[in-house]
């Protein structure tokens with residue numbers, strides 16, 4: 001399928017386009033009249049408050065800095081936890097507190113179980129063909145079962161423990177070598193950790209790490225770094241590419257070539273590289289070397305899936321494994337390096353519990369402060385600050401407001417985690433808040449960071465196992481401090497809350 005088929009953009013002459021633009025604007029005028037006149041609903045419940053915006057554009061200009069979770073949170077302080085905004089012609093209801101977010105994700109889920117995607121994400125996910133973005137239903141249940149059984153569920157995670165152990169060994173070895181060679185220089189933690197996480201994802205998903213791949217369709221050999229760029233970095237950038245037609249869907253027939261070419265190129269390269277990687281592994285399988293990985297599992301069990309669906313599911317697991325766990329671990333190490341007192345508290349806990357043994361997954365339940373560091377980093381720096389928008393397909397209600405069919409819902413996880421009514425001094429990073437006995441030590445869902453209900457994150461266990469053991473081992477082995485000036489580097493970019501600048505920390509071996 002080509003991108004224009006997915007977006008249904010037709011080629012047409014300029015005259016035709018001009019004529020339709022005329023009709024488009026008349027339709028738009030009628031639409032605005034209708035929209036402004038349709039505030040009253042037939043329900044006894046009121047509509048949510050509206051954030052004032054401009055005619056036609058709605059609140060678009062107020063969101064142009066590309067960090068909508070922060071703007072949404074500011075608006076919540078003035079307008080309350082539920083309000084509506086307009087992005088062009090689309091009405092979006094934004095939810096900013098745990099109560100209303102849970103109501104939407106759990107109690108009212110049956111009326112809000114589909115998604116409406118931006119044009120970029122529609123293309124990059126081959127029109128919802130990944131677990132995270134497919135509409136709820138039989139297919140979603142099947143593919144979620146596949147990823148949990150083969151890769152992310154508790155049994156699968158036990159089988160994959162060897163990959164997590166190797167990841168940590170390699171990270172520590174690399175840091176140690178760097179420290180010995182350049183003891184006074186800051187280390188780029190992201191570079192080391194990201195590379196190993198990517199390796200783990202390739203082993204879990206394809207059965208093997210790779211150094212390079214020859215891509216027949218593009219007649220090029222790509223290095224591992226380039227493969228990472230094509231499978232992970234580019235699609236993350238692509239997912240936030242703005243196509244103005246997202247905001248004015250009735251004008252979708254007008255071409256937007258710059259956008260289309262950018263996203264199409266990402267799609268084609270990703271498709272070609274994934275095809276080549278899968279082809280190599282199929283050779284391995286045909287030589288009788290089956291292994292415990294997602295690909296081998298899907299080829300056995302996924303009979304109802306097409307080749308393209310299998311490719312998309314494999315790619316999804318690679319990109320999801322490579323990104324959010326890094327984001328959380330990098331922020332946790334930043335906060336610890338900035339706060340020597342809390343770092344020391346953690347080190348002392350580890351020393352008391354583990355003695356001369358290394359921090360291991362088995363020990364996590366005895367390390368409450370380590371778990372609290374993980375949850376507090378997830379709370380303050382939620383890697384997915386806004387849940388991919390949900391779509392209301394039948395009239396419903398949330399927080400005592402009437403929400404008509406056709407509305408989009410944005411769940412602002414960042415806003416939930418910064419809610420002053422729930423969290424004392426939410427801007428402060430204070431792991432102690434999770435030591436309160438109201439929290440179960442090993443409960444993964446102390447915050448909304450992994451979502452809730454039937455669309456709960458499938459990778460939460462893996463993220464916790466990798467991130468917590470890594471933080472523990474990193475603090476057990478080294479004393480961390482920030483490079484001069486690093487404290488100010490707190491800006492983020494992209495779809496997840498990636499630090500804009502990779503963490504630069506000075507590490508000193510502990511005796």
Ligand code: HEM
Pocket residue numbers: 105131132133144147152316317318320321322324325328382383384387388449450451452454455456457458459460462463
């Ligand atoms: C700290 C790390 C992570 C965070 C904060 C996180 C967060 C989330 C969130 C907020 C959702 C959306 C829930 C919704 O739509 O309501 C989600 C879904 C999902 N995540 Fe994660 N995630 C993390 C790590 C991972 C990892 C490592 C994987 C592994 C491949 C993964 C796989 C998935 C999948 C497959 C879904 C879709 C579940 C569904 O729609 O039923 N996640 N995640």
